[in-house]
Amino acid sequence: MCAEIGQVRGGTTCTVLTVKASRSPIPGSVSSKRSSCTPGPRLCEPPIMSAPGVLSFTQQGWEQVLAKVRWALVYLDAACAESLHWGCGSTRLLEAVGGPACHLREFEPAAVGGGAEQPKAVFVLSCLLKGRTVETLRDIICRSHFQYCVVVTAVNHAVHLTANHVPAAAAAELEGQPVFEQLEEKLCEWMGNMNYTAEVLHVPLLFAPVAPHLALTPAFASLFPLLPQDVRLLNSARPDKRRLASLNEVDASALPPELLLQIRCLVSGLSSLCEHLGVREECFAVGSLSRIIAADLANYGPAKNRRKTATGRASVVFVDRTLDLTGAVGHHGDNLLEKIISALPQLPGHTNDVMVNMVELTALQNEEKNQSMVAPGCLAQSNDPAARALWEALLSTKHKEAVMEVRRHLVEAASRENLPIKMSMGRVTPGQLMSYIQLFKNNLKALVNHCGLLQLGLATVQTLKHPQTAKWDNFLAFERLLLQSIGESTMSVVLNQLLPMIKPLNQRTDDDYSPAELLILLIYIYSVSGEFTVDKDLGEAEEKVKKALAQVFCEESEFCPLLQKITGCDSSIKLTFPKSKIAADELFASLRDIAGARNLMKQFKSVYVPGNHTHQACYKPLLKQVVEEIFNPERSDPVDIEHMSSGLTDLLKTGFSMFMKVSRPHPSDHPLLILFVVGGVTVSEAKMIKDLVPSLKPGTQVIVLSTRLLKPLNIPELLFATDRLHPDLGF
Helix, strand or coil: CCCHHHHHCCCCCHHHHHHHCCCCCCCCCCCCCCCCCCCCCCCCCCCCCCCCCHHHHHHHHHHHHCCCCCCCCEECCHHHHHHHHHHCHHHHHHHCCCCCCCEECCCCCCCCCCCCHHHHHEEEEEECCCHHHHHHHHHHHHCCCCCCCEEEEEECCHHHHHHHHHCCCCHCCCCCCCCHHHHHHHHHHHHCCCCCEEEECCCCCCCCCCCEEEEEEHHCCCCCCHHHHHHHHHHCCCCCCCCCCCCCCCCCCHCCHHHHHHHHHHHHHHHHHHHHHHHEEEEEECCCCHHHHHHHHHHHHHHHHHHHHCCEEEEEEEHHHHHHHHHHHHHCCCCHHHHHHHCCCCCCCCCCCCCCCHHHHHCCCCHHHHHHHCCCEEECCCCCHHHHHHHHHHHHHHHHHHHHHHHHHHHHHHHHHHCCCCCCCCCCCCHHHHHHHHCCCCCHHHHHHHHHHHHHHHHHEEEEEEEHHHHHHHHHHHHHHHHHHHHCCHHHHHHHHHHHCCCHHHHHCCCCHHHHHHHHHHHHHHHHHHHCCCHHHHHHHHHHHHHHHHHHHHHHHCHHHHHHHHHHCCCHHHHHHHHHHHHHHHHHCCCCCCCCCCCCCCCCCCEECCCCCCCCCCCHHHHHHHHHHHHHCCCCCCCCCEEECHHHHHHHHHHCCCCCCCCCCCCCCCCCEEEECCCEEEEHHHHHHHHHHHHCCCCEEEEEEECCCCCCCCCHHHHHEEEEEECCCCC
């Protein structure tokens, strides 16, 4: 986002195209005296809401930041930039800073420092203030002329104490915030004068609120549930301890410290959200990593006092993504937004937004060399009510209705601006939408008034014309065929059907599958099939597919980042067939793990519904099964939805319930359900949950949280090319 802002401020045309209009007055200057993080003036006014939600939580956090940034250089890391992008918009921050120049910079080692005329800096960071982060702070400050530094961290002080190995008992007796206070002294030392002003404070900037019912955690986009192969790695790292037999036996004590600390950072933010919502939460889990996260939240020390005074109640249910990767890589979701996210290039530095080519609204020719001259558009329209309304409609409607909704919004906007629109009924085409968008091209006032809507319109046009959208239907046809085959054929037969589709580069057409797309198909096959019989025929079929894949890898002209990580080579020139075959063997070890991911479940053992004489075989999402089970009136004690005790009282209650009539907590007990999918969620899944919950229990509010918004190509990256056990925390 920082790069985008830099481009936006570079010229009038780009400003019109990418800055979301906001006419809020700029508040007065903020005192530079050291203070606590008490909110200042309401710089980022949240919409009127019937109850506090994730959007108001995020905006309240940014209010505290905006109150500090007047006339400051502001450095943001990628995750906080993404939270700002969806929560308030960069325009709000620019207005709060004031001044004619752009004062936003990306927080990185090479970031430009502040000159003599820039005495104040604000650093907004999503991570722990430790290791590389502190080194980068030092380097930027030492080459600047700052006299006043504010450092905002999204991680609270209690987690900083944990990261610095302070025992919980000792931490409880500490006065003040010693980690933050020590860093304040260091900031003054780096500024070169101990009398200069330094502040370090915690503001929980955890979420990117994509919609009222859906929010994501950009700082945890790579957090992904563990697989059986990770158990083997855990065992190899603890030779002196009892061996873990399965994922069911993995608890917090078995995890590497960096993963445990990452979980604690997430839990810290979730606890702050519950505080904002005014709820005492009951924690539940489906899956092994979810169980560890839920247990950590249930027993999180700093949350005990706020739970005593909370007036509301909520159920927080964590679900492991790996229990159902079929929905993550599948193409069943009849949703335009899923296609937009899959087809258009990712916005640099972001995990949940895309670049929209805006050249069509300029005098430039729409050629590749010109696209980098104009700042890209995007999907997030946090300060444009009309565009935000269209965005939320796209989130909750099917493809055909969504395209018609885009047309309706464009026609209404053109009519309001008295543009010479020619109405046409019937099927909506990309050309028709483009003709409406072009009406705004030479009208600067109309362009400014509706730039958010035009970005969503152009995203729609570019997606409908994209070759990837045509291939979406090919994927869908294969998946439907596969669902029918699984009930009638063995796994070896299914793999043999896939074999002719694995083609080297010199034999592929645009309709054929690239190596990364073949991996998507394989993940679909193994995830939807679930547990299967391993026999000689399967071994032979897998071996044929492995060899074909290995050969395809060797003959690629260019390696995408995914293939570079999988093979360990940056190009096929350096890749030998034996090395490629080893990579293919490792892929299939992960695929076998995915097929067995639900083995430990008692109830949620399958996402495949066999066909019969009345209906075809189909896929039933695990998330749908979980929600239906939560609100099933006949199930008093869900088998696979595990309640996590939060102390002695809960343990006693659970124990007594074995031989007395004591009701154990149930996820349907409370008026608010927070469903957190660990490892990512799709647009279709979020819509399905939002629609399903009120139909099963009217009056229940649901919030869907997840680590990221998924497109099919994200899953091979998370599954085959991510170190799940050792996240990079920067130290």
